[in-house]
Amino acid sequence: MSQSVPPILSIHPSRALMDETFKVLVENLPPGSPVTIRSLHHSEDHDHWEAYGYYISDHTGKVSVSDDFSFGGTYTGKEPMGLLWSMRPVPGSRKGLRLRKTDVCSPMLINISVYSGHGGFREQAPLASALSERWYMAPGVRRVEIRERGVRGTLFIPPGPGPFPGLLDMWGGGGGLLEYRAALLASHGYVSLALQYFAPGELESAELEFHYFETAFNIIRDHPQVMPDRVGIFGLSLGSAVTMYLVTESAVIKPRCCVCVSSNICYPQGKTLAGYHEVMEQNFDKVRVDENNHQIWRDMALAIMNGLSKTVDVGKINCPVLLVNGSDDQNWPVMESAEVMAQMMRDAGKEHLLTRLMYPDAGHLIEPPFSPHFRATNFIVSSTKEKVILLWGGQTKPHSDAQEDSWRKILSFLQQHLCCSPSPKAKL
Structure with a gap:
């Protein structure tokens, strides 16, 4: 040329x-x-x-x-x-x-x-x-490391005096401290705490009491720049299970609303995450592999979910909940979980509090928009510290469409339930 x-x-x-x-x-x-x-x-x-x-x-x-x-x-x-x-x-x-x-x-x-x-x-x-x-961080957003009352995480504070609505942001079973979603939420006007609740591949550090999450929520609620009656929870995968358990079982915290991505309503009896890993170990023989030797955990998760004693009583929920799920999730039976949750809330007269988003051919890792789609990635199994490749599911184009659409609706949901009045989105 x-x-x-x-x-x-x-x-x-x-x-x-x-x-x-x-x-x-x-x-x-x-x-x-x-x-x-x-x-x-x-x-x-x-x-x-x-x-x-x-x-x-x-x-x-x-x-x-x-x-x-x-x-x-x-x-x-x-x-x-x-x-x-x-x-x-x-x-x-x-x-x-x-x-x-x-x-x-x-x-x-x-x-x-x-x-x-x-x-x-x-x-x-x-x-x-x-x-x-x-x-991920708009100009003026502040990043503050949290090592307070035993809680580990990072707090992101929007620019300005506030007060702002708040969010507790929890990722899934991969562990570690992931900050990018909380930073982006702060760029939209929410004081957001990215919570670390165990390190990748370390079961010992997962032996966290229920009190740990209550303390993390209270750190946000009590912050001088946060409106204490306008604090929500945002959880993905295992983080959504913790969210459901907090909302139904805690007598201390009362979130204004919750967002659960790739939702999971299974949480073992007792008040530590170690019990969650024990239940997974008991059902690990149900893990399958595909033609690429990628592990599929869906059947294991179905077996866990079918143990009713290990299902959160979501009929006790008293705040609006948004579920975001993909129909091709190969890691967790999110569609079945959502149906069980909807029925339990219907039986309790709470169905009006539930909003469901279901995306055909989307997988487990529904992230902020324009993030690449990951159908299968490396993962460290907490119980054995073995490195495997997990199949998350999803097809690239529909999964990406789901990420873009769901993020708009998540922000709208948060604005509706956490914000007193519309606030302009931060710009670079």
Whole structure:
């Protein structure tokens, strides 16, 4: 492709929050030229992730990713954000990778380039490139490490004097401290505590008493910049089981509302997470593997759920609850769990408190929008400390659509139940 004026690639906005859309535009191409537009990210784990689409420039020599169709690549069709949600490890990468931001104080840097032709772009020099900064923390959001009353986590506080609504943010059975969702929630005006409740692969540190979660909730509620009567809980997977247990069994905390992603209403009798792992060990013989030797935990989870003594009595719930589930979840029987929960709440006259979102062909790991889809990733089993690859499920395009749609509805739900009045979304 030779011409006197070189192509120009631009990204608008070049700096944005992770849940904001951008526009990628290539200009000064010869009309009718086949080109490949590629995104490339070097992760904090030193792996390379990419996405790309095949385009043909219009009669003016332009390609707009927001408006034009991709004819192939990691995504097809008119997909404005396909360069993000269809990212995958580059060929030859390690197996079972998952892309997650650990340093939320720095942006995720995405290099977007345009190449001549369709295919073979990895051996070419780009015709033009531009850099996109994707942030979880909006300007002015404060990050505060919490080591208080035995609780471990990170508190994110929106800019301004407040007071703000609050959220306790809990991830799942992989353990560790994950901050990026809480940082993004703070960017939307919520004081959010990303809670660490055990370390990955360490069953001993999972022997946490029920009191630990009550204390974490109270740390948010008692913060001087938080409205004490407007604190909710946001849980995913195991975090949703803890959420359900807190909402039904605690006499101390009364959340204003709850969001449960990939919901789980099973929680063993007793008041420690160690019991949860014991129940899993007792049913581990029901774990299956697929043709790729990826572990499928769904049948094990079904066996656990069918033990009624280990099911939370959700009929005692007295606050609005939003369930977000994918029908292709291969890790947990979330659809069956949601049906059981709906019936129990119906029997208790509480069905009006339950809102259900179900997404066909979405998997277990429903994250903030434009996050890549991970059908199977590495996982450390707490009881044995064995490293396996878990099958989470989901198909890339419908799963990504579910992430985008559910995030909008989650924010709307939180605004409805936690906010006194509409607050503008933070901008970079």
